[in-house]
Amino acid sequence: MTQREWRISELVNQLLTLGVKPGGVLVVHSSFRSVRPVEGGPAGMIAALRTAIGPEGTLVMPSWSGLDDEPFEPATTSATSDLGILADTFWRLEGVVRSDHPFAFAAAGPLAARITSDPLPLPPHCPPSPIGRIHELDGQVILLGVGHDSNTTLHLAELMSKVPYGVPRHCTIVENGSRVRIAYLENDHCCQNFSLADVWLRRNGLQKEGQIGNAHARLVRSRDIVKIAMEQLAHDPLVFLHPAEVACEECDAARQSIGYGRS
Template identity: 60%
Template sequence: MVHTSFRAVRPVEGGPLGLISALREALGPDGTLVLPSGSGNDDEPFDPRTTPVRDDLGIVPELFWRQPGVLRGLHHFDGFAAVGPRAAEIVNAPLKLPPSAPGSPISVVHDLDGQVLLLGVGHDSNTMLHLAELMGGAPYRVPHHYTVLQDGKPIRIDYLENDHCCEGFSKMDAWLQAAGLQSEGRVGHAQARLARAQDLVRIAVKHLATDPLVFLHPVETGCEECGVARASVRG
């Protein structure tokens, strides 16, 4: 599973498609490449054949799902596309709420002993850690919704998600480095981090057991998103 910023990596021969080609070549024919592919519009029904990815994911995921042979999940909040031998198994995982719950596509990557590559981004972009929150008992839940078509009419579905600003996920760097479980280096002009999904989740769950709010900003920082998450616990 790759989270990337092409702006941080560039220049790359062949542009974003060249980067996708390089990732596939690095994995080889037996590897499965997975990228986020979610939509940022919760008020419009999601069509995996036409709906673009949300803007903050960048150009690489947007081009990736459009490539021949790439499979894209049916649910915008599952938000993954994949190519390779295990692609169908990952993207066709059933709908789960919250979207990173056990049994979801990201959970399948974890269960298959997949790796997470952060290329030009930090752990604040690492969606695998939302699975860790749920497995570790993080108590916060923030209202979200999505829209589906039912009998040709848009229907809003409300749910609660373990959401916050995610900057606290950056603590994973020190935790993984201390355990020798994160490989780091340069790819192009970007800093790269590589770790096993199961190591990420296991280390995060250990810290959540000590402090279930460990990934939230302290109250005094005034972080609005983390404040909403904290308020949901008090509620």
């Protein structure tokens, strides 16, 4: 059965009813496939988000390329397909500002430059990074048709908790006209256990949930995500890793990295 198309005005009402704050900072992680069909397609969904936060609000989306061996060009490098068509549409729009490094976010609104202007953050989601600035600015996080496994703010919580794992990674930048490979350690794993945040946030009444278009959506303050995750990480620094007996390759690599390259 063909689904009806959601009007932009309906999406705006749904966003405001969910609790999106006009004039605030809103970072969006999304699966447009789950939301659609929408009047105007991805651009229509972006228009609804921008209308909901208003001219004093700042809209933010992840915009990294995922290319470790290729330099990032903010004006031309596509966002990785893992981020979805909404994110890859957003950075191309007029008036949108994008970070000048491989772990880019894109933003539009009065605080866009403040959120995106930090130099290369290593690890990628440390406090002086776009996701760290959103936390600093008491922004909201909305998950449209995706779960907390797409919630980058949980990586910020890991770093603020000083988790013991750090998997060797690298990125490539251009410095003085030459390509330079930069090695770093990243708090990386499969992220499936980020779904635990649903339990913690719901238990404390900190997560609003509802329908946006055809998608299930979650809305949470960035600071609440970090606070609740840090409380859990204080009890178990490996809470987001699968136990060894599960044989998850990415989580196993994180476990094996403990102590790697650290003094």
